[in-house]
Amino acid sequence: MGDASATLAARPRIAADHAVRSHGQAEETTVAAGALPRLNISDVYVTGASSGGYMATQLQVAYSDAFQGAGIFTAGPYYCGSGDLAAIAAECGSVPLPTALPQSEADAAKFSALGLIDPISNLAHRNIYVYHGLADEVVSAPVADEGAEFYEHFGANVQYNSTSLAGHSWVSPLGPVECSLTFPPFINNCGNDPEGEMLTHWFGSVNPPNNGTLGGTLSEFSQSAYVPGGSDPATISLGPTGLLYTPASCAAGASCKLIVALHGCLTSQDLIGDTFANDSYLNQYADTNNLVILYPQAQTALVPLNPQGCWDWFGYTGPGPGYAVKGAPQMVTIMNMVNALGG
Numbered sequence: 001m002g003d004a005s006a007t008l009a010a011r012p013r014i015a016a017d018h019a020v021r022s023h024g025q026a027e028e029t030t031v032a033a034g035a036l037p038r039l040n041i042s043d044v045y046v047t048g049a050s051s052g053g054y055m056a057t058q059l060q061v062a063y064s065d066a067f068q069g070a071g072i073f074t075a076g077p078y079y080c081g082s083g084d085l086a087a088i089a090a091e092c093g094s095v096p097l098p099t100a101l102p103q104s105e106a107d108a109a110k111f112s113a114l115g116l117i118d119p120i121s122n123l124a125h126r127n128i129y130v131y132h133g134l135a136d137e138v139v140s141a142p143v144a145d146e147g148a149e150f151y152e153h154f155g156a157n158v159q160y161n162s163t164s165l166a167g168h169s170w171v172s173p174l175g176p177v178e179c180s181l182t183f184p185p186f187i188n189n190c191g192n193d194p195e196g197e198m199l200t201h202w203f204g205s206v207n208p209p210n211n212g213t214l215g216g217t218l219s220e221f222s223q224s225a226y227v228p229g230g231s232d233p234a235t236i237s238l239g240p241t242g243l244l245y246t247p248a249s250c251a252a253g254a255s256c257k258l259i260v261a262l263h264g265c266l267t268s269q270d271l272i273g274d275t276f277a278n279d280s281y282l283n284q285y286a287d288t289n290n291l292v293i294l295y296p297q298a299q300t301a302l303v304p305l306n307p308q309g310c311w312d313w314f315g316y317t318g319p320g321p322g323y324a325v326k327g328a329p330q331m332v333t334i335m336n337m338v339n340a341l342g343g
Contacts, residue, residue, distance in 0.1 A: 033220040033221055033222050033240075033241050034221060034222060035221065035222065035225055035340070036221050036226075036244060036337060036340045036341050037244075037246070037251070037341070038340070038341065038342055039246070039250055039251075039256060039258075039292060039341050039342045040250070040253055040254065040255050040256060040342060041255075041256060041257070041258045041292065041341055041342035041343040042255050042256065042257055043068045043257045043258070044066055044067055044068060044257070044258045044259075044260070044338055044343040045067060045068055045069045045070065045071070045202055045257065045258070045259045045260070046059045046060055046067050046069075046070050046071075046259070046260040046261075046262070047070060047071030047072070047073070047129075047198065047259060047260070047261055047262070047282075048071075048072070048073065048075075048260075048261065048262030048263070048264070048311070049073035049074055049075070049169065049170035049186070049262075049263070049264040049267075050073070050074050050075060050138070050139070050168065050186070050264030050265055050310075051075075051262075051264050051265045051298075051310035051311040051313055052073075052075075052261075052262030052263050052264045052311055053072045053073050053074055053075025053147075053262075053264070054075045054076065054080065054092075054311065054313030054314075055262050055311035055312070055313055055330070055331075056070050056071065056072055056075070056260075056262055057070060057072055057075060057077070057078050057147065057150075058078065058079075058313060058323075058324050058328070058331060059260070059331055059334065059335075060123075060126070060128070061078045061108055061117055061118075061120070061123070062111075062116075062117040062118065062324065062325055062326050062328070062331060063117075063118055063326065063331070063335060064117070064118040064119070064120070064122035064123055064126070065118045065119075065122060066118075066335065066338065066343065067126075068126065068127070068202070069126055069127040069128060069129070069201075069202045070126070070128050070129070071128075071129040071130075071131070071198040071202075072128065072129070072130045072131070072147055072148075073131045073132075073169075073170050073171070073194070074131070074132055074133065074136055074138070074139045074144065074168055074169070074264075075139060075143075075144070075147055075313075076091075076092050076098065076100065076139060076143040076144060076146055076147045077100055077101055077104040077105075077143075077146045077147045077149070077150035078104050078107070078108050078150055078324070079104050079107045079108065079111075079320070079321060079324045080092035080100045080104055080143075080146075080313075081100055081314070082100075082103050082104075082107055082320060082321075083314075083315050083319060083320015083321055083323075083324070084320070085314065085315070087100070088314050091143070092139075092143060092314075093138060093139055093140070093143065094137055094138055094139065094140050095140060095143075096140055096142060097142060098140070098142050098143045098146055100143075100146060101146040101149060101150060101153075104146070104150055105150060105153050105154075107321070108120050108150075108154070111321065111324075111325055116321065116325040116326060116327075117325050117326055118326070120154055121154075121155075123151060123154040123155060123156045124154060124155030124156065125155060125156065125157055126151075126156045126157065127156070127157050127159075127201050127202045128148075128151045128156045128157065128158045128159070129158075129159050129161075129194075129197065129198040129201045129202070130144065130147055130148040130151075130158060130159070130160045130161070130162075131160075131161045131162075131164070131166075131171065131194050131198075132144035132145075132160075132161070132162050132164075132166075133164045133165060133166025133167055133168070133169070133171070133179075133180075133188075133190070134162075134163070134164065134165050134166070135165055135166060135167045135179075135180040135181075135182075136166065136167055136168045136169075136182070137167075137168065137182065138168035138182060139168060141162065144162065145162070148160045157201075159197070159201045161194060161197060164179070164190050164192065164194075165179050165180050165190060166179050166180065166188050166190050167179070167180050167181045167182035167183070167188060168182040168186065169181075169182065169186045169187060169188040170186065170187050170188070170263075170264065170267075170276070170280065171187075171188050171189070171190050171192070171194050172187055172188070172189065172194070172195065172279055172280055172281040173189060173191075173192075173193055173195075173281055174187070174189070174278070174279040174280075174281050175187040175188040175189035175190075175279060176189070176279065177189065179191070184266060184267075184272070185266075185267055185272045185275050185276070185279075186264055186266065186267055187267075187275070187276065187279045187280070193281070195209075195280070195281045195282055195284075195285060196209070196285070199285055199289070199291075203257075203289075206285060206288075206289050207285075207288040207289050208288060209281070209284035209285045209287070209288060210284050210285075210287035210288050211284060214283055214284070214287055215247060215248045215287050216245055216246050216247035216248055216250075216251075216283065216286060216287055217245070217246050217248075217251070218243060218244070218245050218274065218277060218278070218283065219243070219244050219245075219246065220241045220242070220243055220244075221241060221242055221243075221244055222240065222241055223238055223239060223240060223241060223242050223296065223297065223333065223337075224240065225336075225340075226333045226334075226336035226337045226340065227329070227333050227336075228329055228332045228333065228336075233299075233333070234299070234301065236304070236312075236317050236329045236330055236333070237298055237299060237300075237301040237304055237306040237309075237312070237316065237317070237330075238296070238297065238298055238299060238330065238333060239268060239269050239270055239297035239298065239299035241269065241297065242269075242294070242295055242296045242297045242337070243269070243274060243277045243294075243295035243297070244292070244293070244294055244295065244341075245277065245282070245283045245286055245292065245293040245295070246292055247286050247287050247290065247291070247292070249290055250290060250291075250292050254290050255290065256290040256291060256292050257289075257290065257291050257292070258291075258292045258293075258294060258338065258341055258342075258343045259282060259286075259291055259292070259293050259294070260294045260296065260334060260337075260338065261276075261277075261280060261282055261293055261294065261295050262295075262296065262311060263276045263295070263297070263298070264310070265308040265309060265310040266308050266309060267309070268297050268298050268299050268300065268309035269297045269299070270297075270299045270300060270309065271300065271309055276295065277293075277295045280293075292341065294337060294338070294341065296333070296334050296337060298310060298311050298312075298330070304316045304317055311330060312328070312330050317329055317330060
């Protein structure tokens with residue numbers, strides 16, 4: 001999210017033994033960075049912005065048995081550019097006339113037939129929410145259009161909000177950035193509520209968000225235990241810790257849905273602390289709708305080369321299609337977290 005020259009004023013990271021606060025409103029709770037708790041999870045959904053949007057689509061498509069729906073902010077179709085960096089640069093970003101869609105659809109069908117991803121037929125009737133702003137010059141409107149059309153091709157139920165004036169960003173009522181800008185921390189306020197739209201599309205209806213003091217806990221957990229083979233998360237450009245928002249009802253054993261929420265480039269925890277988790281406006285809905293929000297974390301790295309802390313949607317952890325199919329190391333790590341939580 002943003003370009004390599006963008007500079008972030010990094011907020012302090014949450015120390016493992018530090019008190020964690022939910023959007024500056026919930027009472028502080030001291031939480032050690034240990035393992036994820038086992039919860040009573042029913043359904044699982046995934047959302048993300050920019051590189052997190054592309055990764056959300058990779059997860060929805062590759063693990064469609066697990067995910068009941070996806071929310072894609074400012075991203076394009078699955079396996080955009082087919083793992084070729086030149087094609088990715090030409091077709092998946094700011095260019096006005098993308099040509100990635102037919103190949104993306106063909107690749108997904110092929111991977112499904114080979115068993116590299118879950119059956120592509122699972123996408124039929126999945127609820128998919130897509131959001132793209134008119135002022136977004138990082139991912140062009142035609143690229144985002146193709147992201148929505150990819151899901152429609154396979155029979156998904158798509159709601160596409162393409163009329164916002166947003167720049168390249170996650171859009172939230174808590175966003176500190178003016179709507180039309182593309183500027184750190186890439187969380188924009190456009191006077192609307194895409195989170196409510198997305199959740200309503202997924203579930204049919206939602207209770208109003210809790211805009212007072214949050215009743216749940218934003219806690220930090222160690223990502224190390226979930227990396228394939230017990231490797232150091234840094235070897236696949238993941239941070240040492242992730243974040244989890246757990247409403248009190250879910251912690252007490254209520255049946256809850258799980259949402260995996262993926263930050264974009266330049267918005268990982270090592271760069272902006274807990275800003276994305278606090279300002280996403282998902283925790284407010286979590287409190288009133290029995291939702292657990294998992295915030296996995298990528299991080300900046302030189303080996304593998306990932307200076308912006310993006311999720312791997314273009315192959316920096318290995319050549320295509322390995323990063324976009326079942327068994328991809330970042331996706332396996334996230335799925336291990338989902339399974340640990342009870343999803």
